[in-house]
Structures are given as C-alpha cells and as structure tokens.
Amino acid sequence: MKTMLKTGLSAAAVSTLLFAGYPASAETIFLSTQARPIEEAEAMRNTVLGAFDGEVDYIPQEDGPFLNRILAEAEAGDVSIGLVGALHGNFPVLAGADALAPVDDIMSSLGDRKLIGTFVELGKLGTDKQHYVPWMQASYVMAANREALQYLPEGADVMALTYDQLAAWSANIQAATGERKLGFPAGRKGLMHRFFQGYLYPSFTDSVVTEYRGEKASAMWASFRDLWKTVNPRSTSYDFMQEPLLAGEVWVAFDHTARLMDAFNQRPDDFIAFPAPAGPEGRGFMPVVAGLAVPANGPDRAAAAKLIDYMTQPETQIATLKAIGFFPAIEMELPDDLPRGVQIAGAAVTAQSASADANPSLLPVGLGDKGREFNKVFMDTFQLIVLRNADIDETLDRQAGNLRKLMEETGAPCWAPDEPSDGACPVK
Amino acid sequence: MTDATQEDLQDKRNLLDRLLPRWSVGQWLFATICLILCLWVLLPIYLLVLSAFSPRDAVFAWPKAYLPFDISTDTIAFFFGVRGVFSAFLNSVMVAALTMVISIGLGAPAGYALARFRFRGKDSFRLLIVMTRAFPIAILALPLTVTFIKLGLYDTVFGVALVHSALALPFAVLISSSLFMGIPFELEEAAWTMGCTRFQAFWRVVMPIATPGLAAAAIFAFVISWNEVFAATILTLQHPTLTAFLLTTLSESPLYFRFAGGFFLVVPALVFIFAVRKYLFSMWGIANR
Known part of the structure; x- marks a missing residue:
C-alpha cells in the first residue's frame, strides 16, 4: 500500500514538473x-x-x-x-x-x-x-422575415412603426397563419430587461426610474400584456433571436444587433432590420x-x-x-x-438613432454591482404582470418600492431619459 | 383454390416463425425495454452526429432529414482549424489522466482501510467523504482562484487535476471500499498462513481480483474530469481544458456549432469508454456477486 501511495505521489510530482512549468509568455x-x-x-x-x-x-x-x-x-x-x-x-x-x-x-x-x-x-x-x-x-433593433411584411397594417411604414402598429401587425400575422410569430429574447440568457429599460419605458413614460409606476406606466404594461397575447409563447426560452428567426418559428423579433447578425448574414434576402417602435413619448432606444x-x-x-x-x-x-x-x-x-x-443591421441602427422622434436611453450608470438586481426588478415586474396576470397597479407599487430601495442603496443619480438628479435617482 | 390459399397462409406463418424468435411475453417485454433504453441513449447521439455533419442550413430545416443524405464536413473542419483546440484537447487528456492517478492513488488505500479495519469515527469518515460533494464549487470560486494564484498552481494542468481529484475522490473511495468488501477476507488470511506478509497478501491476492474494479473507478474519475467545466474555466487562463475551452464559447454559438462541438466533446469520451468497457462490465460482475 505504501508503495502504491508512493507511486501515486511520485507520479503526481513528476507530472507537476512536466506540465506545470509553462514558460512565462511575453x-x-x-x-x-x-x-x-x-x-x-x-x-x-x-x-x-x-x-x-x-x-x-x-x-x-x-x-x-x-x-x-x-x-x-x-x-x-x-x-x-x-x-x-x-x-x-x-x-x-x-x-x-x-x-x-x-x-x-x-x-x-x-x-x-x-x-x-x-x-x-x-x-x-x-x-x-x-x-x-x-x-x-x-444597439437593439427589430428584425422581420420578409414574409411577414404583407401583413403590415395599412398605412404603416416598417421603418417608423409605432407600438400600436406592431400590435396590429402581430395580430394580423396570427389571424393569417394561426401562429404567434412575434418574438422576444426573454430566455435565461436573453436581453429582455434591456427592452424594458431602454425601449418600452422611455417610449411610454420618457423615464426609466422616476416614472416606474403611475398612469403612464400602468397603461404601458396593460398594452404590453395585450401585445403578449400575440407573442410566441416560447419567447421565455429564447436567448438569441437569430435562431427562432432562422428556424421560422418567429417572423418578427427584437434583439441585440449582434444576436440577430447570423440571420442577416445567412439569409440576407429573407430578413430585414428596422428601428424599434415608437410610443407616445417617442422612439426609445438604447445604445x-x-x-x-x-x-x-x-x-x-x-x-x-x-x-x-x-x-x-x-x-x-x-x-x-x-x-x-x-x-x-x-x-x-x-x-x-x-x-x-x-449593412442590414447598420441601416436600422442609423435609422433608429436618426429618427425624428428618437428618445435615447443610456445604460444604467452608478449601480455598481447592483446591475443584476436592477434588471431583476424589471424582469420580475414583467413576469408578474404579463406572464402571471397579476394586478398592474399593485405590482408596480411593490416593485417601485424595491427599485427605490435599490437606488437609495447605490445612490445612483438619474441618467437619460430621466432628468438629472442630485443624489439618488428618485422613484415617484 | 382454397387449398392454395391455405398453403399460402401456412407459408406466411412459417415465414413469421422463422423471422421472429419464439419468445414468451416476458421476454418480449424485456427486449422492448432493452430497445427503448438503447434508443434513449443512442438516438440523441445519432442526431448529434447527423447534425454535426450536415450543411449549416440543414440544421435549421424542418422537417428534419433523419438519414444522412447530405454530408458536409464544413462545421467539423472549422473546429480543427480553431487555434487552441488541439492544445486544449491535450490539456484535457493530461488533466483526466492525472485525476485518474491521484484519485485512485489516494482513493484505493482509503477504500481498503474502510473495508478491512475497524477504527473510531469510521462511519463519520464515510459521511465526510460524501460531504465533500456537498459544497457547490461555485461559492468557492473566488477564494480558490486566489489561493491557486498564490500557490502558483493557477493555469496549470496539475492545479485543475487537483480540483478534479477532489471531486472524484469520494466516488473512488466508495467504489473501492465496496470492492474490497466484496473480496473475502479469508483469502488474505489464507495467504498469511502460507507465509505472506500483510502487504504481499494484499498485492498478490487481493489486487489481482480488485484490478478490474479499480480500473472502473479510474474510468469514473476520468469521465468526471473530462466533463467538469466550472473549475476548469475559473482556474485556467491560457491553458484551458477542452470542455472549458469549448463550452464557454459554444453556449452562445449558432446551433450548428453546438452540434459540432457536442460531437467533438462526446467522441473522445466514447472512444475511451469503448476501449476500457470490459473492465466496466467486470466491476458490475463483482458488484452483483
């Protein structure tokens, strides 16, 4: 037994000499x-x-x-x-x-x-x-399969959509094909939280933190809950929208340009990219x-x-x-x-930031290591209101409390589109 | 005419009899379950291989082609071209081999002690061994990395092998202890009476019987090391193992690369297990006795 142990140890020692001594590289x-x-x-x-x-x-x-x-x-x-x-x-x-x-x-x-x-x-x-x-x-943009374009509501310009037109479009597609073909990257590794922080909230409330709850936010969540009825239910497992787009499961999608690139590169003639939709407060987007x-x-x-x-x-x-x-x-x-x-994605990014009603929203600043918790507030609200059908005002009140606590803990001042603040960004 | 039909029927029955063995219901059930279990394991591997060797668009096509009509080695060839894959593969092999050596070198004596000697705290020792698996390595990540950097073990094959051995040791100890328990003590005693020392008895009598089982425990250590991602990812920088190298990039790569990468990871492990399968079977043989 001792010999065995010795053999084992000496083998280990020899291997240390053999393998551990990588030369320091310049x-x-x-x-x-x-x-x-x-x-x-x-x-x-x-x-x-x-x-x-x-x-x-x-x-x-x-x-x-x-x-x-x-x-x-x-x-x-x-x-x-x-x-x-x-x-x-x-x-x-x-x-x-x-x-x-x-x-x-x-x-x-x-x-x-x-x-x-x-x-x-x-x-x-x-x-x-x-x-x-x-x-x-x-940036994040929208992508669509060309086949979906025939169902655009009348008078809608795909390069200057509104959220109402997106909802009508998605409903038209569902009526025509019998399938829910609008998709969002709400999977575990998806970037759905950025959609709320940089797109939906700025478009509807001209704010990310300050107006977290209130009439505008309630109306926004109600309309997004309606929109979700035409969204592909598998969205909660999508991480990269290029895959369901290429597979044809989804015809219209929102995602990071890098996570759509594969679809544009593989079948450039089948897909288009276009700016995110606009809401009552402009076309919110996040670089x-x-x-x-x-x-x-x-x-x-x-x-x-x-x-x-x-x-x-x-x-x-x-x-x-x-x-x-x-x-x-x-x-x-x-x-x-x-x-x-x-080229396809670049045109959409340019059109998005150059659009007349552009309402750019910055990435959260000053949250330190609480960035994840900040994202979680938005995703939790989404899950409660949209996926679990919870009462909107009640949920927003509670989540606004969580958000306020987080902002006060980090002391992060407001960033665009919220008005600059002295000290922690307030939550109304 | 009727005779002819009757003969036809008879022929058909004979044909059926010849094609299908005469089994009882139980045997048929057994065979079906075997078939299902085999498919359970083989079908995903088959689909993986099929997709790995398909052209890129075929991966997204629906309905899928279930037979290999359209073979393409594009994606697989890409992997061989990726810088670092080969050295990562070598690292993986070295780490796995070292893990085998260390975990058997330490695990077999521990297992023997557990099987043959009575000592105070034996049961709690047994429990402690399993307890080492109770701490998720994720919460140890930062302190472990800091310690390894300070010890100079960071980004070395030996460092990763040490962690993998810690993960594989409990299994090595438990497998080998049940193995030694299955070997009658009388055999050793008989050897003593014939003039063997304790060690000679172990080496000449117990070891030959235990070797196949120990080999199986070694294989187990190999597989644990080969599949481990987390420790290998955080403890290496420029010298990752294949799993660490591929998995971090694969989970976000397009679908066809995931299939090809999966194929790349599965095949070496399969080849290794095929090479040593007779030892595996003999371990089960001992366990059944």
Whole structure:
C-alpha cells in the first residue's frame, strides 16, 4: 500500500514538473466578455488582431468567470491580464474593487481619434477619472422575415412603426397563419430587461426610474400584456433571436444587433432590420457601449496602451465591425463594402438613432454591482404582470418600492431619459 | 383454390416463425425495454452526429432529414482549424489522466482501510467523504482562484487535476471500499498462513481480483474530469481544458456549432469508454456477486 501511495505521489510530482512549468509568455493577454461565440472569437484572433504588431492572446469569457478572474488576480496581487474588454455594465464592479488602473494618460495619447463624447463620459463611471476607453457600440433593433411584411397594417411604414402598429401587425400575422410569430429574447440568457429599460419605458413614460409606476406606466404594461397575447409563447426560452428567426418559428423579433447578425448574414434576402417602435413619448432606444480597460498592476502597461491605440484606429474599428458586428465607437464614415448582415443591421441602427422622434436611453450608470438586481426588478415586474396576470397597479407599487430601495442603496443619480438628479435617482 | 390459399397462409406463418424468435411475453417485454433504453441513449447521439455533419442550413430545416443524405464536413473542419483546440484537447487528456492517478492513488488505500479495519469515527469518515460533494464549487470560486494564484498552481494542468481529484475522490473511495468488501477476507488470511506478509497478501491476492474494479473507478474519475467545466474555466487562463475551452464559447454559438462541438466533446469520451468497457462490465460482475 505504501508503495502504491508512493507511486501515486511520485507520479503526481513528476507530472507537476512536466506540465506545470509553462514558460512565462511575453504576449499580452486580452480578456474579454465580447465576441464569445466561437466563430467571432476566431475572427477576433485572426482578422482583427492579426494585423497588430505584437503578440496578443485573445480570451473570451462569460461574465462570471471574467469578473472572478480579474478580482482574484487583483486580490492575489499577481496580475497576468494585460487588457480587459467588456460592456459598460461590468466596469463599475471592477473599478469598485480597485482592480482597474485609470487610463487618462492613454486616452490623451489617442488625440487624433474622435471618440464619441457620450461614451467617453460613460467611461468615467461617474468619477473624474477615465476608467475605460470606448471600444465599440451596438444597439437593439427589430428584425422581420420578409414574409411577414404583407401583413403590415395599412398605412404603416416598417421603418417608423409605432407600438400600436406592431400590435396590429402581430395580430394580423396570427389571424393569417394561426401562429404567434412575434418574438422576444426573454430566455435565461436573453436581453429582455434591456427592452424594458431602454425601449418600452422611455417610449411610454420618457423615464426609466422616476416614472416606474403611475398612469403612464400602468397603461404601458396593460398594452404590453395585450401585445403578449400575440407573442410566441416560447419567447421565455429564447436567448438569441437569430435562431427562432432562422428556424421560422418567429417572423418578427427584437434583439441585440449582434444576436440577430447570423440571420442577416445567412439569409440576407429573407430578413430585414428596422428601428424599434415608437410610443407616445417617442422612439426609445438604447445604445450599448463596450470599453477597454487596463487592470491595476498589470504586467505591461505600455503593451496595453499600444493595443488600445490599435483597437481604436478607424481601420481596426471597421475590421471589428465586419468580424463581430459591433459598430465603431469613433465618429467615422462607414465604407460601402461591408458584409450584407452588417449593412442590414447598420441601416436600422442609423435609422433608429436618426429618427425624428428618437428618445435615447443610456445604460444604467452608478449601480455598481447592483446591475443584476436592477434588471431583476424589471424582469420580475414583467413576469408578474404579463406572464402571471397579476394586478398592474399593485405590482408596480411593490416593485417601485424595491427599485427605490435599490437606488437609495447605490445612490445612483438619474441618467437619460430621466432628468438629472442630485443624489439618488428618485422613484415617484 | 382454397387449398392454395391455405398453403399460402401456412407459408406466411412459417415465414413469421422463422423471422421472429419464439419468445414468451416476458421476454418480449424485456427486449422492448432493452430497445427503448438503447434508443434513449443512442438516438440523441445519432442526431448529434447527423447534425454535426450536415450543411449549416440543414440544421435549421424542418422537417428534419433523419438519414444522412447530405454530408458536409464544413462545421467539423472549422473546429480543427480553431487555434487552441488541439492544445486544449491535450490539456484535457493530461488533466483526466492525472485525476485518474491521484484519485485512485489516494482513493484505493482509503477504500481498503474502510473495508478491512475497524477504527473510531469510521462511519463519520464515510459521511465526510460524501460531504465533500456537498459544497457547490461555485461559492468557492473566488477564494480558490486566489489561493491557486498564490500557490502558483493557477493555469496549470496539475492545479485543475487537483480540483478534479477532489471531486472524484469520494466516488473512488466508495467504489473501492465496496470492492474490497466484496473480496473475502479469508483469502488474505489464507495467504498469511502460507507465509505472506500483510502487504504481499494484499498485492498478490487481493489486487489481482480488485484490478478490474479499480480500473472502473479510474474510468469514473476520468469521465468526471473530462466533463467538469466550472473549475476548469475559473482556474485556467491560457491553458484551458477542452470542455472549458469549448463550452464557454459554444453556449452562445449558432446551433450548428453546438452540434459540432457536442460531437467533438462526446467522441473522445466514447472512444475511451469503448476501449476500457470490459473492465466496466467486470466491476458490475463483482458488484452483483
């Protein structure tokens, strides 16, 4: 038995020697929550980063392990990650744990680039330091199968729909085909909460937080509950709308451009993209911004700065757009030779932000690590009112209480479209 | 004419008799259940393989083609081209092999002790072993990563193998203890009376009987390690295992990649189990005795 134990231990020891001794690499580790799908990750490595003069190991990761890893490295004081790329919502957690080194110096060295002002402001996370450099942007739009267009209600322009027209359209489709073919990404990994925060609430109440309950909000939830009667019931399991669109289960859908791109790219002649509908308070929509940040005490700050410089150059921004469907975070003209899918989505994104009644809504700011709880308030309200048919006013009263508590805990001031506030954003 | 029809009928009956074995109702029921169980396991694998080798649009087509008319290796070929897949595959194999060695190296002696010796706290020890599985590794993620970074085990094959061994050990201990319990103590005693030392008796008498069962426990450890995602994801950065490498990207990739990736993950495990299946059967043989 002793020999056996010894054999086991020595085998383990030998393997330690054999396998644990990886040579320390000089390449910059670029950890990101974006471009996770395998094809996009490959495109990032080969196309986008291929032309970079230096060694980069691009590692895409889900939000959980991503945060865990950066926080763990910061806590252990042994940082191997050179550059991190993530959506705006992930940065407050990292900045809160002092895991990021401010990038003001890198930012000022990018002088010639016209980074979009709103995003630069977002990158400060409500402080006076720049925590991330805007990397790329996207938005949520609607997509439709061309077959659905024949059922558009009379007089409706698909590029300038209203929520009433969307409801009529969806009802027409149901009447004609006998199936509920409007779809929303309300699955576990879907981005449905953004629909409420950036689209429905701003369109109906011109607010996200302040007017959480009230007449306008009640009317909005009542009409959305009606709309849901024509929505495909499998919506609660959809994460990426490109799949039900390609499968033909859904003809009209709302989702993130990157999560529709596959449908546009695979069958560009069958699908169109168009702006989200407008409500009484305008066409609410939400631009999404991703940023690049440098971990505190990172291995090679100069290399990270060089990589940020490379990633924000116009040529790289176009390459990124072609590879993963995120639009430039700098002000620039888009070339004509883009892939069909990008063209389709890009037209809708432009039409949406340029529409006369546009009512842009920003991503939540200042919630710190409470972003998830903020989303949960909206999803819980949706589940109670729409899926479980609960009383609207009663539910809104209760959820407004939860929201108020959350806002007071974090002390986050209002963001557009709510009026700026001193101190925590109030909930009426 | 009637005779002819009668003969026809007779022929048909003979034919049926020849085609179908004469089984009792119980045997038919047994066969049906066997068939259902086989389909239960094989059908998803068949569909997975079929979809992995279909052209991309066919994956979304409905109704599905259930026979392989249209073969395409596009998606699978893409996987072989992805940078890092091969090294991730090697890492997976090394981690799984190390896990096997460690969990059997530590688990078999523990199992032997549980089976042969009486000692204070034996039952609570047995319970404690199972308890190690009671803590979800997710809540240990941050402290575990911090500790591994400090120890220098972070992002190494050995580090991941250690965690996997911790997960596989309870099974290794319990399987091997029931295995040693199934081997009569008298055999060892007989060996002692013939002049063997305690260790020689174990090595020459007990081990040959126990080897197939231990091999089965090792396979179990291999499979646990091969399938484990979470620890492998958080504890590696540049040297992930295949499961960690693929699963993080697959769950959000288009459907056809998920099929191809599933195929990619399933096949090596299947090949391994086929290679060692005779040991598995012999373990069950011992367990039945």
